[in-house]
Amino acid sequence: MPDYFLSFVPGDSFLHKLDPRTKLIATMLISILIFRLHITGLVLLFALFMALYYLSSVRIALLRNLRPVAPFLILIFIFQLFLVPGNSFMDLYGFSATSAGFFEGLRIVGRFVLLIQFASLLTATTSPAHMTAGIERLLRPLPGKVLGVTSFEIATMMSLSIHLVPVLNRFLKEVYQAQLCRGLGRQKKLSGLVSLAIPLLRGAFRMMDDIAMGMESRCYQGNYRTSLFELKMNKNDWLVLMLVFVLLLGFWNLNITLLPSYQI
Amino acid sequence: MVNNNHLSDSPVRKMVYAALFASMTAVGAYISIPVGMVPVTLQTLFVILAGAVLGARWGMLSMFIYVLLGVVGLPVFSGGSSGLGVLVGPTGGYIIGFILAALVIGYLFENFQSKSIAGMVAIFLVGMLAIYIPGYLQLMYVASLGVQETFALGVAPFILGAVIKIAAATIIYRYLKTESLV
Numbered sequence: 323m324p325d326y327f328l329s330f331v332p333g334d335s336f337l338h339k340l341d342p343r344t345k346l347i348a349t350m351l352i353s354i355l356i357f358r359l360h361i362t363g364l365v366l367l368f369a370l371f372m373a374l375y376y377l378s379s380v381r382i383a384l385l386r387n388l389r390p391v392a393p394f395l396i397l398i399f400i401f402q403l404f405l406v407p408g409n410s411f412m413d414l415y416g417f418s419a420t421s422a423g424f425f426e427g428l429r430i431v432g433r434f435v436l437l438i439q440f441a442s443l444l445t446a447t448t449s450p451a452h453m454t455a456g457i458e459r460l461l462r463p464l465p466g467k468v469l470g471v472t473s474f475e476i477a478t479m480m481s482l483s484i485h486l487v488p489v490l491n492r493f494l495k496e497v498y499q500a501q502l503c504r505g506l507g508r509q510k511k512l513s514g515l516v517s518l519a520i521p522l523l524r525g526a527f528r529m530m531d532d533i534a535m536g537m538e539s540r541c542y543q544g545n546y547r548t549s550l551f552e553l554k555m556n557k558n559d560w561l562v563l564m565l566v567f568v569l570l571l572g573f574w575n576l577n578i579t580l581l582p583s584y585q586i
Numbered sequence: 587m588v589n590n591n592h593l594s595d596s597p598v599r600k601m602v603y604a605a606l607f608a609s610m611t612a613v614g615a616y617i618s619i620p621v622g623m624v625p626v627t628l629q630t631l632f633v634i635l636a637g638a639v640l641g642a643r644w645g646m647l648s649m650f651i652y653v654l655l656g657v658v659g660l661p662v663f664s665g666g667s668s669g670l671g672v673l674v675g676p677t678g679g680y681i682i683g684f685i686l687a688a689l690v691i692g693y694l695f696e697n698f699q700s701k702s703i704a705g706m707v708a709i710f711l712v713g714m715l716a717i718y719i720p721g722y723l724q725l726m727y728v729a730s731l732g733v734q735e736t737f738a739l740g741v742a743p744f745i746l747g748a749v750i751k752i753a754a755a756t757i758i759y760r761y762l763k764t765e766s767l768v
Contacts, residue, residue, distance in 0.1 A: 476647075483605045515619050
């Protein structure tokens with residue numbers, strides 16, 4: 323894991339102070355909205371994103387967020403450009419790029435860019451611990467019988483997992499180094515894969531047995547526990563939720579486009 | 587480290603193991619091992635092993651936790667991405683498929699006690715299909731691509747890697763069974 327970093331940026335802005343539940347629900351509502359919109363609406367939402375971005379006073383690398391999905395987005399755009407029928411403006415080896423395809427590709431790629439940027443704003447302004455607490459609170463009304471666990475147990479598993487990721491990463495490096503020391507170089511065979519995975523799993527199982535025994539010895543039970551920092555929805559949270567809801571209703575039928583020429 | 591072999595079946599132990607497989611899936615996205623010419627990441631290997639080792643309910647829960655880790659903002663989705671946006675994006679179907687795959691594999695292992703290698707391979711193959719079918723459908727739907735383009739973009743590049751991982755998962759699961767670690 324070469325660049326393991328948290329996407330959370332500590333800060334003291336308006337967005338940081340909002341309740342994690344507010345931000346989660348708002349991001350979900352905006353995600354639904356994004357799938358309804360055409361290019362005009364997407365441009366307006368992008369303006370809203372930029373406003374929030376400056377309000378949040380976090381300087382996340384906007385292009386870096388897109389890097390993992392960039393190959394997919396570029397290929398999707400190319401597919402749309404050449405495969406949507408319409409009047410063509412460019413011919414390449416028998417394939418014709420159409421203006422309808424160009425706008426369709428722009429719309430679909432624009433959606434994904436906006437989805438990722440809004441979500442990255444959420445994760446940049448909310449610490450994992452807060453987010454876990456928020457998710458736990460949102461899951462609490464679900465009857466525990468459906469999943470077989472309570473929301474408190476889910477929260478415990480989440481924070482355990484968050485802490486295990488760097489531990490396992492270091493353990494994996496140790497296993498790899500130990501094998502290198504004993505002359506088991508980089509094998510390009512199936513056995514190379516298996517001989518790394520088995521010691522990793524054995525060691526990890528042993529660690530987990532210790533953790534489980536520790537938790538059992540301390541009588542862990544997945545019940546409600548009080549917390550030093552209770553989540554509280556204040557006036558700003560309700561205000562933001564109301565604004566997002568108004569935005570959702572107002573934009574819902576904004577499918578009339580200011581670029582009628584591409585509706586062919 | 588105390589080497590305790592008590593192997594209790596308490597829910598706490600199941601919980602901890604589910605958390606382990608969630609983080610294994612996260613870490614696995616970053617480990618790439620070349621097998622022949624194909625670079626294989628360990629991510630889906632741990633997904634199908636989670637179903638086999640933990641069973642239907644806890645396997646599904648562990649993948650659910652993995653998805654939540656990504657939602658919370660840890661860079662655990664492939665390529666180091668995270669967030670709600672990835673889930674509804676073009677590659678989100680595969681991540682939903684992880685939950686389905688662990689559920690299906692767990693169910694099959696619980697209900698058909700297959701000791702034979704062929705049986706295990708068949709179950710892992712069904713699990714792999716449970717990852718790629720939702721992935722394929724979501725990619726086709728959200729990117730509004732045709733049937734063949736989606737296959738070329740979203741399934742064909744991964745077939746060889748999936749076959750290698752099914753073979754590896756079978757070997758590893760057999761080993762864990764004979765050592766009675768699961």
